[in-house]
Amino acid sequence: MTDIVPAWARLNAEAAEAAGLRIRALFDADPGRFAAFSARLDDLLLDFSKTHLTAPALAALMDLASAAGVEAKRDAMFDGARINTTENRAVLHVALRNRANRPIPVDGVDVMGAVNATFARLFAFAEDVRSGAIASSTGAPFTDVINIGIGGSDLGPAMATLALKPFHDGPRLHFVSNVDGAHLADTLKGLDPRTTLVIVASKTFTTIETMTNARSARRWIAAAVGEAVAGAHFAAVSTALAEVEAFGIARERMFGFWDWVGGRYSVWSAIGLPLMIAVGARRFEAFLDGAHAMDEHFRTAPLAQNLPVLLGLIGVWHRNGMGYAARAVLPYAQRLARLPAYLQQLDMESNGKRMTLSGEAVAYATGPLVWGEPGTNGQHAFYQLLHQGTDVIPAEFILPLEGHETDLAEHQRLLVANCLAQSEALMNGRSLAETQARLGPAGAGMALHRSFPGNRPSVTIAFRTLDPFALGRLIALYEHRVFVEAAIWNINAFDQWGVELGKELATAIVPMLGAGASADGKDGSTQALIREFLSLNS
Numbered sequence: 001m002t003d004i005v006p007a008w009a010r011l012n013a014e015a016a017e018a019a020g021l022r023i024r025a026l027f028d029a030d031p032g033r034f035a036a037f038s039a040r041l042d043d044l045l046l047d048f049s050k051t052h053l054t055a056p057a058l059a060a061l062m063d064l065a066s067a068a069g070v071e072a073k074r075d076a077m078f079d080g081a082r083i084n085t086t087e088n089r090a091v092l093h094v095a096l097r098n099r100a101n102r103p104i105p106v107d108g109v110d111v112m113g114a115v116n117a118t119f120a121r122l123f124a125f126a127e128d129v130r131s132g133a134i135a136s137s138t139g140a141p142f143t144d145v146i147n148i149g150i151g152g153s154d155l156g157p158a159m160a161t162l163a164l165k166p167f168h169d170g171p172r173l174h175f176v177s178n179v180d181g182a183h184l185a186d187t188l189k190g191l192d193p194r195t196t197l198v199i200v201a202s203k204t205f206t207t208i209e210t211m212t213n214a215r216s217a218r219r220w221i222a223a224a225v226g227e228a229v230a231g232a233h234f235a236a237v238s239t240a241l242a243e244v245e246a247f248g249i250a251r252e253r254m255f256g257f258w259d260w261v262g263g264r265y266s267v268w269s270a271i272g273l274p275l276m277i278a279v280g281a282r283r284f285e286a287f288l289d290g291a292h293a294m295d296e297h298f299r300t301a302p303l304a305q306n307l308p309v310l311l312g313l314i315g316v317w318h319r320n321g322m323g324y325a326a327r328a329v330l331p332y333a334q335r336l337a338r339l340p341a342y343l344q345q346l347d348m349e350s351n352g353k354r355m356t357l358s359g360e361a362v363a364y365a366t367g368p369l370v371w372g373e374p375g376t377n378g379q380h381a382f383y384q385l386l387h388q389g390t391d392v393i394p395a396e397f398i399l400p401l402e403g404h405e406t407d408l409a410e411h412q413r414l415l416v417a418n419c420l421a422q423s424e425a426l427m428n429g430r431s432l433a434e435t436q437a438r439l440g441p442a443g444a445g446m447a448l449h450r451s452f453p454g455n456r457p458s459v460t461i462a463f464r465t466l467d468p469f470a471l472g473r474l475i476a477l478y479e480h481r482v483f484v485e486a487a488i489w490n491i492n493a494f495d496q497w498g499v500e501l502g503k504e505l506a507t508a509i510v511p512m513l514g515a516g517a518s519a520d521g522k523d524g525s526t527q528a529l530i531r532e533f534l535s536l537n538s
């Protein structure tokens with residue numbers, strides 16, 4: 001194993017050299033560049049040739065991965081070690097899609113028995129809701145399902161349910177997350193409480209937004225069907241049995257998971273229940289199969305061909321080597337519209353950390369700002385900054401090559417052409433001289449405005465089509481990429497202490513927004529804002 005300090009130094013030296021290169025020139029110098037800087041798993045292609053990476057830089061990254069012990073850390077996760085050290089927990093979302101049933105012991109007990117038993121209950125419930133065997137209190141089948149949850153108890157199923165729209169053949173799905181009453185009110189409008197099922201999804205069953213929305217939804221149901229039978233319209237997904245029962249949801253309507261499933265890694269667990277209801281158990285299994293295929297690849301492929309390792313190393317290269325503070329995630333698939341938000345939580349809640357696993361302040365940058373929108377919409381909004389702004393933001397294009405709308409093939413060609421054009425434009429740009437030549441003497445004054453610096457890196461992740469298997473594989477790829485980056489940064493990707501302070505302060509402010517409670521001790525700005533609220537709401 002290489003020592004980590006010289007590995008970082010070597011990476012930085014390679015980056016300093018590469019920063020002076022033109023990406024386009026790397027292609028001109030090496031006709032084999034695409035083959036050398038791309039990798040695939042079946043139909044899933046990772047093209048990272050449009051970056052500044054050179055062969056020595058890639059070798060330096062591989063050394064860094066080895067010096068950071070990425071493989072040993074990966075194996076520890078798959079073996080059920082308590083790698084979430086600040087919460088003293090194992091990290092085993094991979095057990096949820098362990099389709100080979102490889103034994104995974106936690107404290108000496110194989111978790112697969114409990115995982116398989118929970119899936120059997122979940123699939124039976126989902127299929128019974130779909131068939132009408134589990135009906136509403138009126139005896140009519142459920143026509144609509146509302147998932148009430150937030151963060152990992154919302155983003156995963158909401159993202160995946162939209163992504164897999166062509167496969168829906170169950171009741172309609174709705175997602176309420178924000179405590180803003182507008183979210184619940186707008187969702188309930190037009191729904192019939194007599195045929196609506198509400199899933200309350202909260203790992204802790206204490207999250208204030210979710211519990212507030214759940215109580216309001218319960219009043220809405222009870223007002224229509226009566227308090228005595230309102231429970232028939234509820235199910236719960238949680239790890240907190242006592243809290244679920246206190247809310248009035250029967251034990252047999254509760255689906256559990258385990259403390260070794262982090263919120264942002266929970267779409268594979270009972271938190272995926274809305275997706276199971278929308279697309280059915282078999283397709284949910286295909287979603288798990290896709291993730292399992294990526295898990296096996298991550299676990300066994302050599303580092304140099306290992307997609308999550310490569311994607312993680314590209315992340316480290318851009319963040320630490322090249323010093324880029326952000327990355328844009330740009331799916332060329334409208335149904336992946338919620339993927340950037342999903343990846344924001346996955347990436348930023350995992351790797352937005354500043355302490356190492358051993359409790360020292362990190363001496364390097366960690367998780368970048370992750371953001372994005374689907375193409376082509378983003379092109380008409382913020383791509384201006386990607387092409388001509390003062391910051392370089394590496395882009396990650398996500399591109400399913402075949403659409404589902406075979407009668408709209410022309411749309412798909414346009415979509416793909418736009419995606420390819422964007423990575424080409426970012427890389428090549430258009431020089432001042434070329435712009436001047438195109439504009440001619442009449443446009444001389446405009447040439448600077450209309451030229452493009454180019455040399456802006458991007459990665460393209462392409463695959464055949466967006467189906468349950470491909471989605472599972474894609475999400476697992478991103479999960480493991482986050483893992484690899486965290487392993488190199490030596491941080492804990494699995495806690496989220498940074499969300500606690502705001503929650504605590506909000507709880508203290510709530511009474512100050514009612515009559516009579518004093519805001520003494522608050523700063524001048526917060527006091528003034530409280531007065532502003534009270535002047536309109538008292």
Ligand SMILES: O=P(O)(O)OC[C@H]1O[C@](O)(CO)[C@@H](O)[C@@H]1O
Nearest residue numbers: 151152153202203204207263499
């Ligand atoms: O499922 P719960 O316990 O309601 O938590 C929801 C979300 O809140 C967080 O704990 C952070 O606020 C996330 O990590 C989590 O996904």
